[in-house]
Amino acid sequence: MVDQRKNLGKWGEQKAKEYLIKQGYHFITGNWQNRLGEIDLVMKDRETLVFIEVRTKRSHKYGTSIESINEKKQQQMVKMANAFLRYKQWWEIPIRFDVVTIDQHEGVYQLRHHKNVIQ
Structure with a gap:
């Protein structure tokens, strides 16, 4: 079960990266981590550095992906x-x-890109 979830997450991150590159973003790094945690994707949108969380879900049993960004x-x-x-x-x-x-x-x-989720 854990492997399936991990594989789904990796698949989602790859799809997100491909989508964003098609939108003109420049890939900086993926899965950057330290002792505090991990950043899924770091990309550049023109002059702006964008930190991207990717959420991939098979069901809405526990809410949608965007709802999990508490x-x-x-x-x-x-x-x-x-x-x-x-x-x-x-x-x-x-x-x-x-x-x-x-x-x-x-x-x-269905892939959705939610920009500027933290003000």
Whole structure:
């Protein structure tokens, strides 16, 4: 079960990356991690560095993918972004937080890009 979920997550991250590249984003890194956690994707949208959480779900039994981005998860995203920026020593770059959701509905996966989810 854990392997299936992990594989689904990796598949979703790859689909999100492909989609964003087609939209003109530039890939910086994926699955960047430290002792605090992990960032799924870091990409550039023109001059803005975008930290992207990818959520892929097969069912809505426990809510939709976007509903799983609660306040705690948002705080984690900010913490990880700050760690990444310190690591890279990128001090003067505009940033944004996006979420890409991939939800299965009637056997078909639907990808949605939610921009600027944290103000």
